[in-house]
Amino acid sequence: MNVAPKRDSYDVVVIGAGPAGLAAAATAAEADLSTLLLDENAGPGGQVWRAIASTPVTERDRLGSDYWAGAELVRAVRTSGAEIIQRATVWSLDRHLEVGVSIDGASSLVKARRVILATGALERPFPIPGWTLPGVMTAGAAQTMLKSSGLVPDGQTVIAGQGPLLWLLAAQILRLGGRIDRILDTTERRNYFAALPHAFAFMTSPYFAKGLAMMREVRAKVPVVTGVSELSAAGDGRLATVTYAAGSRRETIPAELLLLHQGVVPNVNLAMAAGVEHRWDDLQLCWSPALDHNGSTSVEGIAIAGDGAGIGGAEAALVRGRIAARAAVEALAPAAAATLAPMATFRASLAQAERGRAFLDTLFRPARQFRIPSGDTIVCRCEEVTAKDILDAVAIGATGPNQLKAYRRSGMGPCQGRLCGLTVTELMAQARGKNPQEIGYYRLRAPVKPITLAELAAMPKTEADVQAVVRG
C-alpha cells in the first residue's frame, strides 16, 4: 500500500519518473539533498521505459536496447537515497513551491525549495473523422499495453501517421507476434525537401542507423502506403473501416484497430497551472516553456526537464534532468556540487543527444489537414464539441480558447484540454487570421487532475485555514 510523503518539506521535489525525472532525482539525492520523486504510474520509467521493472517481455531484443538502457538509471535512483512514491498524482503546484499530491485516495501538501517538473510529453491530438470510435487508439497506447502487459494487436490492424515512434511500435508488435495489416504514412512529401539541409546532422546521429534498420524490418512484413493525405475512420458503435487517399488512390479497408500517431508534444498542464510562461513553437507546433540554459522557468524555483521542456527524446531528457538537478544543487548546497560531474560535461552530452532533432522535427512536421479539422469532426473528445461548433462560436464572437469555454465547454471535461487544446488554438488562429501565440491557450488551474471533494475536504487544516473561511 502506498503511503504519504515522509516529510512535509524537501530540498527538491521531482515530478515524473521518466528519463528526466529519474536522472534529476538521482543527481539531487546523490548530492545529499532531501529529494522526493513523485510519479503517477505503478512503476518507474515514464512512457519510453514504461514497466521497465515489471515487463513480461524480458527477451531483450524484443523491446530493443534503447528500452533496456533505462534499467541502470532505475537502479541508480533506487540506491540514491531519494524517496520515491509511485501512483502519486500531483494535482497542484503553485509559485510558493507547494505541491498537492494524491496518494491512495488521500491528499497532502509538501513544500519544496526547488521543483523539477519532468512530466514529459503526450501524443499530439490526431483529430480525424471517427477518431473517438472504440477501436481507434494512439500508437503510444498500443506500445504501453505491449510493454506493460505483453499485449499485441491480433485483429485487422492499421497504423497511420508518421514519426520514429510509429516505426518502433510496428517493429515491436511484429517481434511479439502481433498483427499489422497496413501502415499509412502521412509524412508530407514536401517535408523531405525541407528537411534536407538538416540531413547531415541526422545521418551522424545515433537515430539514423537505428531508424533505417527498423523501417527495413517493418517494410519486409507489412504493406506501407506513403503520401497519405486524407484519413478517416468509420463504423457503427465501433471501428469497422479506415478510408484514406494517397495521390490519386483512394481506398476503404476493413479494420478493427486503428493506431494513430503524429508525434508528441509537451505535457504543459501542471507547468501552466503553476504560472510558468510558455511560447508557441512554430517548428514543433506546440507550446513550450520559456527556459534558461539550466531549465529554469519564469517561476522562481521551478525548472522543467525532459520532453516537457520541448521535445528532444529520451537521451536529451536524461541529460536535461541532470542539468536541472545540478543547478538545484549549486543553488542549495554549493559544496556538494563539486562531487557531481561538471556542467560542461552535461552540456556536451546534451548537444550530442540533440543532434538530428531539427531533421526529425522538419521531416515529421504534421500536415495541416491532420491538425486542423473541419465539419463534424470532434475536436474536444470530453465535451463532444466539433470543429463546426467552434467555428460557429468564433463567428458570433469567441476570441480565444478561454472565451470558447463559455460558448461550448470545450476543454472543460476531465482531460482539461490535453487532447483538444492545440487543435482549438490552431483552429481559432486560422479562423481569425491570427497566429497561435496571439490566440493563446486555455488558462489552466489546479486541480490539474480530478480529485474528489471528499479528498480535498479531508486534507489537514491549520487553525488559520479554518479561521480564514469562518464567518461571524
Place this chain on the structure above:
Amino acid sequence: MFKRFDQDSRRPVHIVVDGAAVAAREGDTVSAALLASGRDVRRATAVSGAPRLPYCMMGVCFDCLVTIDGIGNRQGCLVPVAEGMQIEIQKGKREIGR
C-alpha cells in the same frame, strides 16, 4: 482486438467485470485487462452516451473511466488489477455517492 504474447508467464489475477469472472495478469492495469478480456467493455460518455474505449492508456484522455470497487470515474489505465477487484463498465455519468 488484442492478444497476450505467448511467453507471458505472469501470475493470474482474478477480477470481476459486470458480475463475470475475468482472468487478468499481475501487472495489468484495469484497462489493459478489460481490453485483453475480449468482452464488450465499451463505456458510454456522460455527454451523449456515445460508446468509447480507452484511447491513450497513459492517463491523459479519460476515455478509460470505469467504476472500480464501487467508486466511479476512475482512470482504469492508471490502476493495477488486484485479486477480487469489482469492475463495472460505466454507462454515462458517475452516479452520486459512488
